[in-house]
Amino acid sequence: MSADITTICLVDAPPELGRAFEGEGYRVLDLHASPAPFFDLPAALAGAGFTPDLVLQVERLGVRSVLTGLDSLDCPLLFWAVDPHLNAHWHSAYARLFDVVCSTQKAWIPRLAERGAPDVRWLPWFGLDRPFNPWEERVHGLAFVGRVTDQRPARKWLVEYLMDKGAACNPAIRDSVPKAAMLDLYSRSKIIPNESIFGEVNFRLFEGACCGCLVVGQAIDEQAELFEPGREMDTYDHVVELDDKLAGYLANDKLVRTMSRAAHARVRAEHLPVHRARRIVEYARAASRNRATGSGAAKWTALTAGAMWEAGVSEVGLKTVLDLLGGVDQDGDIMAATLRLHALVDAPKLLEENLKALLTRPTAGAPDLNLAASMAALRLNDFKWAKTFWYRHLEDGGIEPVPPESPNALYTLWARDLQRRGLALRPGFGFDPARHLPATAMECLMMVLEDTPQDLPTLRLMDAVLRPVFGTGQTRVGYLSILTLFERDDWRLALEIALADLAACRLESGLEEMHLARELAVKAGQEPAFIRVLKGRDPSGRIAARLGIGG
Template identity: 60%
Template structure:
């Protein structure tokens, strides 16, 4: 049973918070808290996996009223001893779209977790984070440079490599689209250099990884640029599209809006100035500092304590190590897991660590022992993990036994799987029903990792049977709603079209995925093929109806006849 205290810090109101321990926070944020009247004790943790916070506070002679850790991108640090601190403890997740697979575990150690992405609040909560709140990133206090004085019409700052094909295709499109007004492309700039370039630029095209509100939006707006980004919905609560920023849903709409704003610099300049004003009014570090203090004022004491704190610390370390984000020896991880209560979460994680360590003989012993050792509570994760271990060990009977155990616990009746592929498909569908479609940002390696999501189960099937059409279709249907995976879907759909050449729905899907990936010619070519196939089959009206529903801009259909 999780040891969670639900008492509220009734004695700590925002006005009563006078001292703050800021861990791995940016200097701008630190200064904002100081301007708010707080005494700030800033800690920059060493590049070690663990940091003993109570010891550090004792050595410094500090007893803060609030503790805030900000996620650090370069290296991750797990704070230990948080249950011993008598003040609200908060963690600010900067990249939950890439790191929710470990954020959701680490969150148990905190009273409040803040997410820069509103869309990920429910996902973190569903994974067990007790109190998650929206706290977007912030902009910067920058002077506004008159639009006429800006020498760069279109600027993009970021790495363009083969590892980011979607970004590469965007840059190629921008270069073709703006041949008469060259794209300024830079990478590897220091922050001050980047901001100076933005102040000299008019339009900033924006591209995200998984449909997130990223730093570039706030940075460009801070410099009074017109930021033109993908339509991900969430940014409308931060900036007003059409007045302060603008959005696009695919490459055709991006091209249309670029032409519109480059032909009307007065409008674009007015929008850049409005975005600059919005930053100053709502999105500076000072605004975030105030909101953090408000969150702290009504924070419940949600963190786990005692043995439960040891457990979730160990699980967080394992989650980070599994993702390759910290370097901790497998033996150390297993030792930490062995020292806490052996519930379903712990045993499941121990199997995953043993799989990474490649100790198949130990895995086999543990799996066989689990078959005769019922685990209390919801053992869905453990049954799925153990089933994956058994498949790895080529023990299909044991793998099925864990599936049956899962069905029995849930009161579900299904026909028994007849092959490992069928079993993996069943687990994939079950994981998808439970909301675990993909571990976004997690680099799944079949040689080291056990499948832990629906997509990973299906990818395991495709490793042996890359042209398995039902698996490809199922994978595409699961990934379709997730932003940022269009380029991957193009690959799956391309294989399907080799075998289903007369399926206009496949051609339509690959066409739309290409357009979302900035591949204009390929996208239109596939859509025209889909229209032709649908017309031959007497289903032109159905094709046009689907396309119209999927294209809110209304710009695609007029181009199909060109």
């Protein structure tokens, strides 16, 4: 592919990015594919009489559109995954249709590449070039804008905390406002507390910084490569640390202003649309032709459509999706996707026919297919078939079979296997045990809890699965609370629920649980062990300080 780029086709891109490319001297065609479920890009280019040297599709949040005909274009093809932390379950298939995939989240690059995308690059979001509003016009000491729903209890707890903490500084808390109004609000504010869903570097960081605010957000590794903690923004691991830091900043207006100016300057120096436009061109010039073509393109288009339909983010009809899956070579990926959709629409006869066919053919080297088939057999209440596909999976790894005694035991075996393979959960995927086939460790364990809601070993295993996963504190609070009802004297369990509470911004209840955990440890003669564990889990020492524990 030619490295000479003068014309660029943007699909569903924000207008600021198009203007940045034009400002750099490129000729730009701006197309809007969404909300069309499928968009024939070559036909649209022909209709516009435009021949691009580069095509970039930016994921549109809301109704997504799948581009078709990409393998016929003779220029670099790039896809910018804006929300990989919520959509990697279909992004990883869609990635195969492009030469380069860009991810706003560095940490999610492996998940986007897990189905074979060879070139996935980091491309963070950006801020806007806005003036630094005079400090004396900033009437809100704290401001937060974000959707607050029952599905996001941690955010509700954060908002409740901020309203109390900032009561004396005219806090501005808004559920949802248009972008222009939000930026105007930020320009009249000083400190922007931030909260992520699954450890992602979100829009709020760039929006607050470009408005000249001090953003105080959760500690995320890649964030430090964008803004310097302690100079251009600040971080916290839990609400005790947030509480301490906000108290200090609300009492030191000069420091807040200095850090806000530094953040504003960093945006202008490195994080404007023009900086991202230049990086996109750089990636395109170095791109190889990595996209799937021919039957491969048809396969990954079908798998993308199937994954989106399963997740409920596609307007395509089921027949269309099944026709796409049925029109390509029936390899393990395609058969697994088909089983999941047949289960989703409650088609037991089709599930049975497909499973009978699979029983007569080898499925070695197809862990996703063996999993889907085993789960489909359990959906049909055929435990024997379900075990057969579990044994086939074990044969691939040379593992001696462990005969499960019940469906719940088999779900647990699959859960442990998926945990070992790093498949803890599908963030952003609304799993329904009554409709979906499990594909992750958490989903298998949810199936067990559907049958036995207070199964203590399963609840403990769920804790082991989710404990390392950023942003799951609010979920852990729920089932850890059940565990504590049965194991009231376990100080380690009390400590876990305290830490989960504090991670989910429940300050008072978290500290109450922490005091209880210490009391239980003292009663058991294990206070030194309690202190060692606490210090290991809270390197800042701020929780220990609240308990009166010295360094």
